[in-house]
Structures are given as C-alpha cells and as structure tokens.
Amino acid sequence: MNIKKIMHVENLTHFYGNQIGCKGINFDLYKGEILGIVGESGSGKSTLLKCLSGEISPSAGKINISLDQGGVKDFLSLPEQEKRQLMRSMWGIVHQNPRDGLNLRISAGGNIAERLLNVSEKNYSFLRNTGKYWMEKTEMDSDRIDEFPLSFSGGMQQRLQISKILSSNPQIVFMDEPTGGLDVSVQAKILDTIKSIVRDINVTMIIVTHDLAVVRFLTDKLLVMKDGIVVETGLTDRVLDDPQHSYTQLLTSSILQV
Amino acid sequence: MKIIELKNVNKKFILHNQKGTVLNVLKNINLEIKTGECIALVGKSGIGKSTFLKMLYGNYLPSSGEINFYNNNKINIANSLEHQIINLRKYFIGYVSQFLRVLPRVPTIEIVSDTLKQQSLFDEHSLIKIKKLLSELNIQESMWNLSPLTFSGGEQQRVNLAKTLIGNYSILLLDEPTASLDDINKSIVIDMIKSKLKKDVTIIVIVHDKKIRNEICTREINLEKYIPNDN
Ligand SMILES: Nc1ncnc2c1ncn2[C@@H]1O[C@H](COP(=O)(O)OP(=O)(O)OP(=O)(O)O)[C@@H](O)[C@H]1O
Ligand SMILES: Nc1ncnc2c1ncn2[C@@H]1O[C@H](COP(=O)(O)OP(=O)(O)OP(=O)(O)O)[C@@H](O)[C@H]1O
Ligand SMILES: [Mg+2]
Ligand SMILES: [Mg+2]
Numbered sequence: 473m474n475i476k477k478i479m480h481v482e483n484l485t486h487f488y489g490n491q492i493g494c495k496g497i498n499f500d501l502y503k504g505e506i507l508g509i510v511g512e513s514g515s516g517k518s519t520l521l522k523c524l525s526g527e528i529s530p531s532a533g534k535i536n537i538s539l540d541q542g543g544v545k546d547f548l549s550l551p552e553q554e555k556r557q558l559m560r561s562m563w564g565i566v567h568q569n570p571r572d573g574l575n576l577r578i579s580a581g582g583n584i585a586e587r588l589l590n591v592s593e594k595n596y597s598f599l600r601n602t603g604k605y606w607m608e609k610t611e612m613d614s615d616r617i618d619e620f621p622l623s624f625s626g627g628m629q630q631r632l633q634i635s636k637i638l639s640s641n642p643q644i645v646f647m648d649e650p651t652g653g654l655d656v657s658v659q660a661k662i663l664d665t666i667k668s669i670v671r672d673i674n675v676t677m678i679i680v681t682h683d684l685a686v687v688r689f690l691t692d693k694l695l696v697m698k699d700g701i702v703v704e705t706g707l708t709d710r711v712l713d714d715p716q717h718s719y720t721q722l723l724t725s726s727i728l729q730v
Numbered sequence: 731m732k733i734i735e736l737k738n739v740n741k742k743f744i745l746h747n748q749k750g751t752v753l754n755v756l757k758n759i760n761l762e763i764k765t766g767e768c769i770a771l772v773g774k775s776g777i778g779k780s781t782f783l784k785m786l787y788g789n790y791l792p793s794s795g796e797i798n799f800y801n802n803n804k805i806n807i808a809n810s811l812e813h814q815i816i817n818l819r820k821y822f823i824g825y826v827s828q829f830l831r832v833l834p835r836v837p838t839i840e841i842v843s844d845t846l847k848q849q850s851l852f853d854e855h856s857l858i859k860i861k862k863l864l865s866e867l868n869i870q871e872s873m874w875n876l877s878p879l880t881f882s883g884g885e886q887q888r889v890n891l892a893k894t895l896i897g898n899y900s901i902l903l904l905d906e907p908t909a910s911l912d913d914i915n916k917s918i919v920i921d922m923i924k925s926k927l928k929k930d931v932t933i934i935v936i937v938h939d940k941k942i943r944n945e946i947c948t949r950e951i952n953l954e955k956y957i958p959n960d961n
Contacts, residue, residue, distance in 0.1 A: 475813050502813045664835060689833050693812040707788060707812045714790040718746030725747065 484533030511697030564642030
C-alpha cells in the first residue's frame, strides 16, 4: 500500500506583529485523509488553516504540495498568479459564514456552475445536472436550483456552499468551523451529510472545529493546538481516548464523553 | 506462523491534571501469538485487559516497546503513521469494544454493510449474508432499519459483534463479547467464534466465564505477571 503524501508542512509560523498566530507547525497530509485541528479559542487554528490554504502568507516555514498533476511544488514560493489559480481550481475552501463563499447575486445552480467553470467544464446541461446532483447529495431540494442564496436558511446556504465546493472535486478541502454559526440541530444534520459524502468520495480534508464529537466521527487524525503551537498529534481515537499531553487531557475530560 | 509480537511493552498513564499521578498498569510484556491461536486474557478487574487489547488496536499508545503485526511485512502499530493504522484496521484487525459506539441515525443494516464496503467486499450477495447474520444473532427484521442506539444492552452488543464478524479479518480482538448476552445468544456467539477459528482467524478475547474459555481458547495469558512491582 502506497498512499500519496499530498502536503508536507515544516516549521510553519505566522506572527501578527508581535502576536503569535501559530508557530513551528509540522505535519504531513496523505491523500484521502481527514485532518482535524482542535484547540481553545485563540490557539491559532484559523491562522494555521489560512496559511495552509493560501489566504495569508506565513512569516516562516515551508509547505510542499504534490497534486495529481505536476509533481512536488513549494507552495509558498509559487508565483502569486499560479497560487491563485491553484486555490480557485484545486483547493476547496468552505467558509464558516456561507455568505463569504457564495455569490449572492446568482442562483444556487449558478453558484455551483461558477465553480465548475473554473475547472473548465462548459456544457450547460452537464452544469445543471451536476448542480442538481450535488444539491440532492447535500440533502437540498434540487427543484430550488434557480433560487438565490438569500432565499435559503442559514443551514441551506451552508449546504449550498458545500455543494459548490465538493462538486468540482477539489484535491484538498479546507473547512473552518463549517457549522459554527448554525443551530445545534441543524449542525448535527449538516455534519451527518458531510460525513456520508466524505465516506463515499474519498476527499482529502482539513477541518477546524472545537467540537470533539464532530472530530471523533469525521476525522482520521488530529492536531491539538494551544497558544499557537501543536501540543499533540495522532490518530483521532488515540488522541481522544489516551491523550498524552496535559492540555489534551483537560480538553477531553471537560466535555461529555463522546 | 508468528502474527503478533509484543516486545518490552510497558503501559502507564500519567494524569497531568490530577497532580501528575502515574498509573503503572503493564510492564515488560514480551510475547508472541501465532496464526490461528485463540488467546484468553485473564486477570482481576482493573489489571489492564482492556488496555492490552486497545494497545493492539492502536487506540492506546504503549509508553514504550513494540507491537508488531506480521502480514506481508512487519508493521509496528506503536509507531506507524495514522493512515497505516487505519489501513490495518480496515483489512487486518477487527475489534469489538465492550460498548457499541456508532454515529447517530445510521440504521443497523448500514452499520453492518459498512464493514464490507470498507473492505471492498460488498456485492450483490452481501445483503443476504448480512440479513442472515443479523437473524442468527436474533436481531429482528423490524430493527434492521433503525439506529441501534436505542436498542437494549444485549442487542447493541450483538450489533457490535455483527459489525465486526461480517468482515474478513485475520485478527479479532474481542472485549467481553458475551457479557450482556443470555445463554441462548451466548452459545450462538460462541459458535460464530469457533467458525472463525476454523478459518484460521487469530483471536484474542477477554471472557470471564471459565467454561467458555475452556471451550474456545487454545491458551490463556494471565496479566498478573506483567503487573509492575511498584504497584
Ligand atoms: N488579523 C489579526 N491580527 C492580529 N492578531 C490576530 C489576527 N487574527 C488572529 N489574531 C490573533 O492570533 C491568535 C490566533 O488566532 P486564531 O484566529 O488563529 O485562533 P483560533 O484558534 O481560530 O480561535 P477561535 O476558536 O476563536 O476561532 C489570537 O491571539 C488572535 O487574537
Ligand atoms: N484512558 C485511560 N486513562 C487513564 N487510566 C486508564 C485509562 N484506561 C484505563 N486506565 C486504567 O488502567 C487500569 C486498567 O484498566 P482496564 O480497563 O484495562 O482493566 P480491565 O482489566 O479491562 O478491567 P475490567 O475487567 O474491570 O474491565 C485501570 O486502573 C484503569 O483505571
Ligand atoms: Mg478560528
Ligand atoms: Mg475491561
């Protein structure tokens, strides 16, 4: 068995002025893995995710990526244009607030199509069918494909954003608290949806969340962060059931058993 | 043929938030298990039987030592990459925990099917096989499309067993598989374990009932000899 390493991160560090965002982060991500990043508020989870996805340029460190085409590349020293192109077509970023990831001026179907157009799919009926297919897959009513995002509830907008991202089959999906702004009952259903989809399409994903129940059933491995650094890493159930670091022990004991 | 090997395995828990209390649980485990053996882990409550199984499954991390599995090559689960452990769990080692842990809202039949899907063994005959297994384990047809989370303790345990026994694993780790079962279901499960042994599956089981151990096990490992002397 030889699974491809698609991301190699070394000593990744980001400061906001004197303020540590994240520091000395190292890990590898293999194809098909789902990596969870957990830790308390302010521990640097979003900062790390943004460095990885190219939304911010880290102060130091290295990110090597190896995509389906093109061999190993030093992500941080790619020309800006190539970086943008990669993020548009091969990365999928699911924002916490769906409005940040959706184009509110075009229909649901248009939103999905817009993303597919970036990966050069131009056939109209294909675009429409794919839109419907993904709406159904994320448990939306595909008859509402011509409605605009603002006519949907927050939970549906989030489903639409997820459809939009997953439809183009990105090589890495980044999610930062994808259900953070939603009702608890809606959260659970969306996470169910995400779980069932990632099980059958073999996506590679990095997801930030503070919810250990989510982490347990969604992720394969974990980074536990505190004060900008990673204090523990490993197989998800191992980290949760036999935590080694004092902070992880605190984190796992302070929640209801999941 | 050697299939599992423990070398100098130690396990302690350091409870950082309880004044750094150290629980020394198991020490200096050196042993080998051969293909097709059925090993019973014995010892009093709290000695570390479940801990032993969980280390074999990669769920607990040994404090030191190696836990090697011999498949085509040797793999030490104590220092393998996450995806290697996940792969080992998918195809090679099945584990039945003491309590069922599944996603909410997933129907019983899907939980059992999922094992075969993971192993890429799901085909047009699978549903018949799954239904047969569930029936043999006395899980009634009316329950197949329900989530097992509201089932009784014994029913949950049988679903937990079905989920693993349907798969094609070389090694099975069973933590008190018959504990909450009545006599009829107990003997059904024992027969299923025996038929796995006939197929040369290697089994490590925690079972308190001496009669059952005598019936299925080829060897007992008493964990008493691995109690650290400073306890
Ligand atoms: N744009 C910014 N400018 C200055 N400091 C920032 C900025 N963004 C984040 N920080 C600081 O960096 C640290 C890490 O923040 P980050 O947003 O990565 O945390 P987080 O783990 O995502 O927290 P949360 O769970 O609350 O979202 C915090 O101390 C935060 O105040
Ligand atoms: N995750 C953990 N963190 C801290 N201590 C633990 C953990 N898991 C087990 N222990 C401790 O390790 C010791 C062995 O526990 P284990 O559950 O392995 O015993 P057992 O032999 O299976 O007992 P029983 O027959 O009662 O099930 C106990 O003292 C237990 O409290
Ligand atoms: Mg954040
Ligand atoms: Mg036990």
